[in-house]
Amino acid sequence: MSFITKSNLLEVKDLRMYFPVVKGFFKHKVADVKAVDDVSFAVKKGETLGLVGETGCGKTTVGRCILRLYEPTAGEIFFRGKDIAHTPEAKIRPLRLFMQLVFQDPYGSLDPRQKAGRIVGEPLEIHHMVKSRSEYHERVEELFRLVELDPSMMDRVPHEFSGGQRQRIGIARALACNPSFIVCDEPISALDVSIQAQIINLLQELQAKLGLTFLFIAHDLAVVRHISDRIAVMYLGRIVEITDWKALYENPMHPYTKALLSAVPIPDPFVEKRRQRTILTGDVPSALNPPSGCNFHPRCPIAIADCSQGVPPLRELGSGHEVACIRV
Amino acid sequence: MRHVLEVTNLRTQFNTDHGIIKAVDGVSYYIDEHEVVGLVGESGCGKSVTQLSVTQLISSPPGKILEGVVLFEGQDLLKLKPRSDEMSAIRGNKIGMIFQEPMTSLNPVLTVGYQTNEMLSIHLKMSKKAARERSIELLKLVGISDAAKRIDNYPHQFSGGMRQRVMIAIALSCNPRIVIADEPTTAVDVTTQAQLFELMVNMVEHFNTSLVVVTHNLGVVARYSHRIYVMYAGRIVESGMSEDIFANPLHPYTIGLLKSVPRLDSPKEKKLVPITGLPPNLMNLPPTCAFLPRCPYHEERCILEPWPELRFVDNKHATACFVDVRGKIH
Numbered sequence: 001m002s003f004i005t006k007s008n009l010l011e012v013k014d015l016r017m018y019f020p021v022v023k024g025f026f027k028h029k030v031a032d033v034k035a036v037d038d039v040s041f042a043v044k045k046g047e048t049l050g051l052v053g054e055t056g057c058g059k060t061t062v063g064r065c066i067l068r069l070y071e072p073t074a075g076e077i078f079f080r081g082k083d084i085a086h087t088p089e090a091k092i093r094p095l096r097l098f099m100q101l102v103f104q105d106p107y108g109s110l111d112p113r114q115k116a117g118r119i120v121g122e123p124l125e126i127h128h129m130v131k132s133r134s135e136y137h138e139r140v141e142e143l144f145r146l147v148e149l150d151p152s153m154m155d156r157v158p159h160e161f162s163g164g165q166r167q168r169i170g171i172a173r174a175l176a177c178n179p180s181f182i183v184c185d186e187p188i189s190a191l192d193v194s195i196q197a198q199i200i201n202l203l204q205e206l207q208a209k210l211g212l213t214f215l216f217i218a219h220d221l222a223v224v225r226h227i228s229d230r231i232a233v234m235y236l237g238r239i240v241e242i243t244d245w246k247a248l249y250e251n252p253m254h255p256y257t258k259a260l261l262s263a264v265p266i267p268d269p270f271v272e273k274r275r276q277r278t279i280l281t282g283d284v285p286s287a288l289n290p291p292s293g294c295n296f297h298p299r300c301p302i303a304i305a306d307c308s309q310g311v312p313p314l315r316e317l318g319s320g321h322e323v324a325c326i327r328v
Numbered sequence: 329m330r331h332v333l334e335v336t337n338l339r340t341q342f343n344t345d346h347g348i349i350k351a352v353d354g355v356s357y358y359i360d361e362h363e364v365v366g367l368v369g370e371s372g373c374g375k376s377v378t379q380l381s382v383t384q385l386i387s388s389p390p391g392k393i394l395e396g397v398v399l400f401e402g403q404d405l406l407k408l409k410p411r412s413d414e415m416s417a418i419r420g421n422k423i424g425m426i427f428q429e430p431m432t433s434l435n436p437v438l439t440v441g442y443q444t445n446e447m448l449s450i451h452l453k454m455s456k457k458a459a460r461e462r463s464i465e466l467l468k469l470v471g472i473s474d475a476a477k478r479i480d481n482y483p484h485q486f487s488g489g490m491r492q493r494v495m496i497a498i499a500l501s502c503n504p505r506i507v508i509a510d511e512p513t514t515a516v517d518v519t520t521q522a523q524l525f526e527l528m529v530n531m532v533e534h535f536n537t538s539l540v541v542v543t544h545n546l547g548v549v550a551r552y553s554h555r556i557y558v559m560y561a562g563r564i565v566e567s568g569m570s571e572d573i574f575a576n577p578l579h580p581y582t583i584g585l586l587k588s589v590p591r592l593d594s595p596k597e598k599k600l601v602p603i604t605g606l607p608p609n610l611m612n613l614p615p616t617c618a619f620l621p622r623c624p625y626h627e628e629r630c631i632l633e634p635w636p637e638l639r640f641v642d643n644k645h646a647t648a649c650f651v652d653v654r655g656k657i658h
Contacts, residue, residue, distance in 0.1 A: 054517035162606050192370045193544050197588035197602035219518065222547075226590035226600070249592065263522035265547030266592050269570045272551045279526050280519045283487045 008078075009181055009213050010043040010066065015075035015085075017061050021288065033287050035061040036072075037237040040314070043181075048207065048214040050228030050245070052221055052260070054284055058237040059217045063183040066215065067101055068092050079181070097127055100174035104186035106166035110158040116169050117154030120144065123176040143172040147202060164195035171202065175210070183215045188223065200227060221264045225249055230320075233257050236295040237287055239314065243321035253323045256296050294325070302327050331358040331399075332505050332538050333382070333423075338396030340374075340381045343389065347611045351377040353562035355396075356638075359506060364532060364539045366549030366570070368585075369559035370607055375542050378559070379508050383419050384410040401505070421451040424499030424537075426528075428511040430491035434483040440467075440494050441479035444501060451502045466497040469534075470527060489520035496528060500535050507532070510542045525552055546589060550574055555644075558582050561608050561618035564638060568645035576654065578647035580623045617649070625651045 016039075018032040036058040043049045051059045065072045068084060077085040084095060103109035110119055121140045123129075130136040141151040147168040158166055167187060174182055184203065188196040204227065206212060218224050224231055225245055232242040233256065241254040252258045262278045282299045285291055291298050297307035306326060314322040340352040352374045359365050369375045380386050382398050384405065398405040400418065408415040419425075427433040435443060444463040448454045454462065460479070467475035470493040483491055492512060499507050509528060513521035529552055532539045541553060549556055549570065556573050558566040558581065566579040577583045584603040605622040617635045620626055629650050638646040 054519065164606070192607065193546075193585060194370060194588055194603040194607070197590075197600040200590070201600055201602060221518070222590045222592050225592060226596065245596070259519060261592065263518045264592055265522075265545070265551040267546035267550045267586060267589060268574050268591070268593075269550045270575070271593060277522065277526075279522055281523075283489055283520070284517075 007044050008042045009045045009080065010215075011076075011078040012042070012062070012066065013040050013076040013078070015039045015062065015065060015077065016073045017058070017065050017070060018073045031288060034237050034290065035287060036065065038311075039075075039234075039237075039239050041232055041239060041242055043213055043215060044229075045180075046207075046211055046213055047229040048216050048227055050224035050231040051215060051217045051234060052219060052224050052231060053234035054219060054260075056236075056284060056287060057234040058287070059234050060185055062234075063101070063185050063215060063217050067099055067183055068095065069101075093126075096123075096179075097177045098179050099181040099183070100177070100179040102167075102170050102174050102182060102184045102187045105190050106163050106170055107158075107190070109170055110166055112158050115155050115157055116149075116161065117144075119158075119169060120154075120172045120176055123173065127177050129177060139176075143176055146175060146206070147172045162195075163191050164198055167191060167199050168202065171199075171206070175206070178210075180211070181213045181215070183217065185217045186219070187216075189218065189220065196223070203227065221261060233260065236284060236290055238295060238311075238324065239322075240296065240324045241322065242314070243318075247318070247321050251321075253317065253321070253328045254296075254325050255300050255302055255327070259301075300327075330361060332361055332401075334358040334397075334399040335378075335382060336397040336399070338378065338381055338398065339394040340377055340386060340391060340396075341394060342391050344611075349610045350562050350613060351391075351610060352381060353613075355559075355562070355564055357557050357564060357567065359538050359540060361538060362532070362536065363555060364529065364541065364553045366553035366556045367540060367542045367559060368544065368546060368549055368556060370544055372607060372610065373559045374562040374610075375559050376510050379425075379510055379540065379542055383423055383425065383508070384408070384415055385419075386410075417451070420447060420504075421502045422505050424502070424504035424507040426492070426495050426499045426507065426509040426512045429515050430488060430495050431483070431515070433495060434491060436483055439480050439482055440486070444479070444494070444498055447498055447501045462501070463497075466501055467494070470494070470497045470500075470531070471523075472497075488516050489523065492516060492520075492524055493527065496524070496531065500531055500537070503535055504537055506538045506540065508540045508542070511544070512541070513545075513548070514543075521548075546585060558585075561613060562610060563618075563635070563648065565619070565648045566646065567638065572642075572645045576645075578641055578645065578653060579619075579649050580625045580651070580653060581619050583653065584622070584624075625653055625656060627651055 015036055017036040018034050020029045021031040023030045053059045064070045066077055072085050075085055076083050117140050120143050121136055124136055124139055130139055144151040149168050188199050216227055228245050230244050231248045232239050235256050241257045252261055259278045259280045280299050293308040293310055294312050297303040312324045312326045314324045316322050336356045338352055338355045342349040342351055355378055367375045381393050396406055441463055445459040448459040448462055464475045464479055472478055472493055513524050553570055556570050557564050560581050566582045577586055587601040588603055603622050608618045615634050617630055620630050636648050636650050638648045640646045
């Protein structure tokens with residue numbers, strides 16, 4: 001992963017994002033919240049990389065750094081071969097032509113006073129992608145059809161749509177400027193169970209049709225497994241395991257991955273009776289004051305004294321299967 | 329086994345400016361001793377309102393319990409006034425409740441100890457000192473380390489999972505006959521969810537109570553409940569033993585739900601089959617089956633006749649559907 005290959009659309013190297021904690025009138029810095037600490041991975045063209053982890057593990061921050069909604073504290077982000085980690089603010093907007101975001105909350109992420117058509121069409125104007133009024137209309141209609149919404153609903157405002165339909169509007173907006181890369185940040189967790197499958201299928205169809213590359217951020221492992229080609233598991237700001245979906249589910253190596261998988265119930269009582277459950281003790285520690293050495297060692301069932309010594313690096317154990325644990 | 333709680337034909341509705349919402353429309357179910365019962369359905373299907381009606385926690389107006397019988401320990405709870413002493417003596421004491429958001433169901437300006445003690449001193453008439461000792465014991469039991477010190481902390485000093493543990497301790501403090509857990513783990517992470525459920529199921533054994541789990545998560549009910557009720561649009565559409573419901577679902581809605589969620593162990597190529605359309609608006613429900621517009625199995629009869637009652641297909645397995653779907657599921 002040390003060199004930039006052509007097949008990688010995105011490469012993240014040693015990404016760090018620290019948020020300062022300030023105190024007092026002069027706002028002097030007293031500590032850092034290490035939201036993302038030394039994260040490296042690559043996303044190939046046309047694939048879906050799933051990023052899983054629990055609340056506060058930094059998965060959303062990774063997504064936002066890549067989109068340059070945050071300027072990372074350190075590290076490199078190569079997008080289409082160019083380092084964008086420290087591109088000045090003024091030059092970021094053209095980048096958004098190529099990378100877009102689908103938000104988690106379909107209610108909060110759409111302006112309630114704008115019409116649906118306008119929400120979807122705004123990127124077209126901002127990026128000067130259409131020349132005439134009629135072309136604008138055609139393109140918005142096309143986008144509506146692409147996400148299986150009736151173009152006649154263009155003049156409605158967001159509250160007239162259901163949660164699933166709103167998420168479709170959010171997806172249409174993300175697709176407006178023909179991006180090649182989309183960060184999906186928990187796109188289905190706010191939706192009802194029966195609607196979730198509709199959105200998952202839509203995302204998969206769009207990926208096949210338009211050749212999109214996804215970074216799919218979620219906490220639901222069953223969904224991530226279903227949609228991803230490769231999966232990275234994060235814990236407290238670091239990636240602890242990254243591999244293809246099959247290896248992760250059939251042969252998880254990191255003790256945290258194992259616990260995470262066993263915590264997900266399978267909707268089948270017969271299977272459940274035979275499953276072994278690893279129940280973790282304790283809570284996720286605060287990112288403000290992470291444990292020494294391996295972040296996971298206070299909760300790890302197989303930790304030894306050495307685990308609290310140094311941060312375990314990601315090691316390749318098997319083709320493309322990287323694990324950050326000294327005990328495997 | 330005896331029924332601890334038996335609800336018959338419960339109907340609750342809300343009168344709003346826009347019309348009447350039939351949130352619970354003729355629901356009957358029972359809970360046996362030492363049983364874990366799952367109540368599954370999507371948001372807005374009336375599963376929470378059913379539970380709130382049982383303990384008369386529906387705010388009225390706009391809510392109103394129209395009819396029904398809630399038989400608990402030989403008396404009909406709906407005959408009691410919501411604010412009467414008799415009802416208060418049951419609520420929290422004999423029927424414990426765990427709510428969805430531990431953040432909002434604990435009072436932020438009172439210490440955790442105050443809130444656990446309150447239950448013990450009101451219902452069990454314990455002295456201050458005895459209540460505090462018992463509270464510490466309970467907090468230890470639900471896995472809060474250093475309980476003797478933590479008891480004087482405020483809810484914000486606890487993490488989400490810890491707060492829910494406190495709620496579990498409160499719910500169990502008076503040795504209730506039934507604990508109702510309404511989406512107890514929606515606000516927490518998967519590993520914490522597993523911890524909390526493991527704790528609740530152990531506690532049910534330890535305290536000899538029954539547990540009602542209200543959830544939208546099919547995996548959770550498959551893992552923990554003995555018996556399941558599936559709700560849709562204010563009614564129970566399928567009921568039965570867990571194994572039966574998951575192995576041979578009979579109602580098209582249950583089948584749809586099972587086919588639309590990805591499973592950790594299913595072949596990856598398998599495409600999800602979403603349920604088409606949207607959940608119905610409870611304000612103007614059609615007289616026919618509410619699932620009809622989304623149902624791939626419907627027959628002519630479904631369009632002509634009113635919503636069918638639950639019918640038993642075998643001993644314990646019932647469905648509210650005319651169509652015999654067996655053999656038609658692909």
